[in-house]
Structure formats: C-alpha cells, structure tokens
Amino acid sequence: MAPTQPPLDTLVPPYIRKIEAYVPSKPDDVLRSMYHTSSLVRMNNNENVIGPPQKSIEAIMNFTPERAAIYPNGDSYHLRHRLSEVFRHPACSFLIGNGANEVITFVIKTFCQKGDNIITTDKTFAVYEWAAGFSGVEARLVPLKDHAFDEEAMIGAIDGRTKVIFICNPNNPTGTYWSEARLRSFLRRVDGRQIVVVDEAYAEFVDQPDYPEGMNLISEFPNLVVFRTFSKMYGLAALRIGYLAGNRNLVDIIRRTCIVYSVNTLAQEAALGALADDGSHIRRTRELVRASKEFLISELDRMNLPWIAGEGNFVVIRLPVSDTLVYRRLMAKGYMVRTMTGFRFPNHIRVTLHDLPVMEGFVQALRSSIA
Numbered sequence: 001m002a003p004t005q006p007p008l009d010t011l012v013p014p015y016i017r018k019i020e021a022y023v024p025s026k027p028d029d030v031l032r033s034m035y036h037t038s039s040l041v042r043m044n045n046n047e048n049v050i051g052p053p054q055k056s057i058e059a060i061m062n063f064t065p066e067r068a069a070i071y072p073n074g075d076s077y078h079l080r081h082r083l084s085e086v087f088r089h090p091a092c093s094f095l096i097g098n099g100a101n102e103v104i105t106f107v108i109k110t111f112c113q114k115g116d117n118i119i120t121t122d123k124t125f126a127v128y129e130w131a132a133g134f135s136g137v138e139a140r141l142v143p144l145k146d147h148a149f150d151e152e153a154m155i156g157a158i159d160g161r162t163k164v165i166f167i168c169n170p171n172n173p174t175g176t177y178w179s180e181a182r183l184r185s186f187l188r189r190v191d192g193r194q195i196v197v198v199d200e201a202y203a204e205f206v207d208q209p210d211y212p213e214g215m216n217l218i219s220e221f222p223n224l225v226v227f228r229t230f231s232k233m234y235g236l237a238a239l240r241i242g243y244l245a246g247n248r249n250l251v252d253i254i255r256r257t258c259i260v261y262s263v264n265t266l267a268q269e270a271a272l273g274a275l276a277d278d279g280s281h282i283r284r285t286r287e288l289v290r291a292s293k294e295f296l297i298s299e300l301d302r303m304n305l306p307w308i309a310g311e312g313n314f315v316v317i318r319l320p321v322s323d324t325l326v327y328r329r330l331m332a333k334g335y336m337v338r339t340m341t342g343f344r345f346p347n348h349i350r351v352t353l354h355d356l357p358v359m360e361g362f363v364q365a366l367r368s369s370i371a
C-alpha cells in the first residue's frame with residue numbers, strides 16, 4: 001500500500017501556500033546550451049567583475065582541503081574582532097551571516113510575529129518583502145518618490161504593529177540614496193519606536209560627501225541596524241558572507257535567531273582578507289564603474305532609451321519592447337541581464353556594469369535586440 005500523502009492544506013500555513021518559490025537562474029553551462037551561445041556574460045546580479053581583492057585571493061589559495069572536515073568558528077570570532085577595529089564598535093555589535101540575505105531573515109524572525117508588519121518600498125531589493133511573506137508578516141510597500149525612498153509616506157504607513165522599516169541606501173535598483181541629514185531626520189522622527197534597518201550592500205561604491213555610513217550612527221540610535229555584504233564590492237558572492245551591525249543590546253537579541261555554523265571558514269578568511277586591502281581594490285572598482293556608467297549612459301542617450309542610474313554598479317534601462325523578449329535576444333548574443341517587470345518596473349532591465357570592452361559588446365547587442 002502506498003504511504004498516505006501528508007494533508008498539505010492543513011499542515012502548511014496559508015501564507016506559505018500562497019507564495020510562489022523564487023526560481024533561480026540555471027547554471028551557465030545549461031544556459032549556454034539552451035541559448036546556443038559559446039560565451040555568457042553575467043550582468044544580472046551586480047557582482048564585481050574585477051573579482052575579490054588580492055588578500056582575499058591569497059586567503060582562498062591558502063585554505064588547505066583538510067580543513068574542510070572541521071566546522072567553522074561558530075560566531076566568526078576573528079572577523080567580528082577585525083570589524084570592531086575597522087568601525088570602532090565592540091565585536092559584539094556585529095553579527096555575521098550567510099550573506100546579507102540571511103541577516104534579513106534574522107531581523108524579521110527576531111522582531112515580527114503574526115499580525116505585525118514591516119515597511120519598505122515597492123521598488124527595492126525584494127528579499128525584505130519575501131522574507132516577511134514567508135514569515136506570515138505583512139510587507140507595506142510605500143511607493144518611491146522621484147526614484148527615492150519617501151520618508152513622509154513611510155512615516156505615514158507606520159501603525160501600532162509596525163516592527164521594522166527597511167531602507168536600502170543606496171537603493172537597488174534606482175541608485176538613489178538618503179543623505180546623512182535625511183537619514184538622521186528620519187531616525188529622529190521614528191524616535192526608537194521601530195527597528196530601522198539601513199541596508200548598505202552597495203555602500204563601498206558610493207563616493208559622495210553627504211552619504212552617511214550608518215555604522216557611524218549606531219551608538220547614537222539604539223534602534224538602528226546596518227547591513228553590509230562582502231558579495232558586491234569585495235567580490236565574494238559565491239562564498240556567501242554578509243553581516244549586520246547595531247547597538248550591542250539589540251544585536252544580543254537578534255543573535256538568538258541564528259543557526260550556528262551558517263558561515264563557512266573559507267568565507268570568514270576571505271572576508272578578513274578583504275578588510276586587509278589597502279584601498280586599491282575599491283579605487284580600481286570605482287574607476288571601472290564610473291567609466292562604464294558614463295559610457296553606457298551616453299550610448300543609451302544616443303539610442304533614446306530612458307535610464308535610471310545613481311550610486312552602485314548597475315543601471316536600469318527602459319525598453320520600448322517587452323523585457324523578456326529582449327532578455328532572450330540578449331541571451332542568444334551571450335549577455336544575461338535582469339528583467340524587471342516582476343520587480344514592478346514593467347519592460348525595464350537592470351544591467352551590471354562591466355569593463356569597457358564588455359560594455360561595448362553589450363551596447364551593440366542591445367541595439368540589435370530592440371530593433
């Protein structure tokens with residue numbers, strides 16, 4: 001007799017039943033054969049095309065395979081102590097996760113229960129909304145204003161069940177950012193009643209005098225949590241390592257939701273290497289991003305294609321035709337971009353900036369894909 005099927009409609013909570021699972025892109029070899037292309041440039045995930053800094057590369061090369069048998073340090077001790085020196089906060093103010101994605105779930109698990117809500121915007125990094133959704137928590141999505149987070153509308157959306165407010169600074173995908181004055185004024189208005197998360201995944205790309213390092217504000221605002229990642233500027237996306245920082249009391253509570261050993265040894269050591277870089281990696285990357293952005297934007301203007309670009313290593317492009325159609329045409333030419341219709345930007349694509357020779361090839365491919 002066949003085993004009885006579990007009663008999924010009674011076992012699975014309604015908020016999980018209504019979720020559609022995220023479908024990740026297929027591996028490069030599968031995509032190359034699907035689209036009959038011998039090469040594939042990934043321009044869909046805002047990775048650093050330069051790769052990791054030299055000292056991270058050395059850390060990875062020095063990792064001897066026997067060490068794979070040993071569990072990693074359970075709370076990234078050395079990395080937290082190094083972050084403590086870099087940012088001058090106690091080591092217990094830092095909590096390391098398997099990418100910034102994991103620390104998003106820590107925060108929601110810590111503060112939200114059924115009936116609570118989080119606030120963010122409708123056009124930002126989607127994981128805040130998804131993590132709320134699979135936790136049974138309402139995500140209130142306040143529209144952007146002039147492509148930026150709208151503090152007035154966000155304050156207006158707060159009610160007695162609002163627990164966390166997520167601000168992506170600079171915003172993925174629009175590249176806008178709040179200045180220090182704007183962030184401080186928002187934090188003063190929230191006045192400690194909710195947790196305010198400032199996601200600084202792209203902070204190291206920003207070279208603007210009024211850009212606030214949230215890290216400098218955590219002693220002053222005990223409800224502030226800052227996210228950082230080693231996936232973007234530091235080119236360690238495959239190793240999955242990111243972190244949050246906040247007031248020690250707050251981080252002590254958030255730590256209760258962590259599952260130990262989610263951050264592997266190689267990632268911890270490569271991240272330590274990244275922090276030992278003398279600044280040349282950031283300078284080189286910023287220069288590449290600046291030159292590619294300038295080139296792409298001037299080409300888009302020549303093609304009469306509207307674009308959205310600010311801080312960060314990406315540009316959003318509005319297309320005169322369907323984004324999925326252009327995606328397929330670009331894939332056949334060896335360029336993979338992010339379609340944005342599913343992220344509430346109908347018929348837009350987001351493109352990660354590469355070096356100039358790649359961008360030149362991409363522009364040619366784009367021109368023929370919209371013709």
Ligand SMILES: Cc1ncc(COP(=O)(O)O)c(C=O)c1O
Pocket residue numbers: 045046098099100101102125168172199201202228229230231237240241242
């Ligand atoms: C704004 C933002 N936050 C967080 C993340 C997640 O980063 P990680 O790779 O560390 O999980 C991303 C990745 O795209 C991002 O764009």
